[in-house]
Amino acid sequence: MITQAPDAQTDEMMALMAFDEHRRSGLPLPDAIRATVAEFPRQAVSIADYAMQAGVLGSDESSRTSNPVAVKTPLIALVDKIAQSKLQQQSSDTITSIISRAESVLGSSATLAQTLEVGQSLLLKLDRRMIQFGTIPAAFLQALAERLQLSRAAIDDYLQMPPRLALSADYKSRKRPVATTQTFDQAMAASLATGEIEAGIRPWQATPDE
């Protein structure tokens, strides 16, 4: 498996990975720092801090037994307690994709589109959060939550996150692409215009809830 750094924003991560590679290849700490800083001078502060952390804690958690930084058990218990609370909260009621959730609960996203009487393109826009949240009718949000067997809050949380672009698109431009959004009515109109849904079906024109 190979991944390529998509743009300059990953410089810091590339620098730390380069440092890690140097250390894995057996380069002593001073040489690894020098080589990495020479290659990534703008990341010198990050490299220094990473080198300090790696020098003290080791490069992974398996170095725990010989770890010189003694940690009190209550601190680990505190991490555990907060983690359990967050995991419980998340695992019970969150989604990472409306389309994936529909496929998992209803078998397909087409079924969800059909039962909600909206076009699949509108669902896709919702999935990528390209529809302005404040313009979505409350009744629609409620129906969506029920069909996906989620709480209304989980749906609201998902749709209020920033819009995202297609995950697998192969963007050629050096400029970062920007996701544009539209209102719920515009998305409905687009579905009607393309014949995705019949002209007589427009049950979601209620007043937005925000």
Add this chain to the structure above:
Amino acid sequence: MESGAIKPRGYTLEPEAASQLSTFEDASPADVAEMLFGRAAAQSNTRICEEVLVTLLRRNAAAGDEKLAWRIAAEITQRVKGRIARTLTLWRLDQPESIAEDVIDEILTATYEALFDLSERERFWEIRFWVAFDRRLIKIARAKRTLLDTSQSQLPQEDELSHTQPAGASSVFGAPSLQNPVDAVLAGEALALLSPNERTAFLLKHVAGMPEHSEKQNGPVTIAQVLNVSPRTIRNYLARAEKTLAEWRNPSSAEYSISR
């Protein structure tokens, strides 16, 4: 500078992780759950690599199986909790508990967000988990430490003073000495007392052996070039760093409480 000069490089999964991952290739979510959490897994001596766990988490999240994805997230959390606690200790963020709670919450939130961000930019977590995780940890710890150092009064509280010299530190590290910079760098607690620029300058000079500056056009990379400041500023960073570290070695010094 470096983004234009350096060609994007490809990073490959470690052979052990690649080999482990191949065993999950055609596995259904139920199979994955059994292979990770079933009886056979509990009896096996093989430790599944973190990179494999992240890859499986993201695959299942993308396929809509959030339940399994979060179960894997819980397993990853077990692997990192000790490191979070050690990082808090290293950066002196373990006391008071309210600060520790804030930082832990922030670290876990950032970690889960990254793990469940299925975009390409977070793919590094699948290739070098600990590098990606440490990067997040350090970023959050450094920002919090800097904020606290800035907002706290010049004179430290009683409990802070006892905290900067952890019990047993000298027996673990010996007596870190500026004459032996490798020992000094291992005394991470001491380096965490420095500002980011002081720490970087100190480490580049005393551990990496880089020159502070150079008159030569095509000479070696210098600390002044890297930090983009004058040689005089570098000298100031180093002087302050050495003073702080000297005081750390001798906490009974009255100067310590004045300077911090």
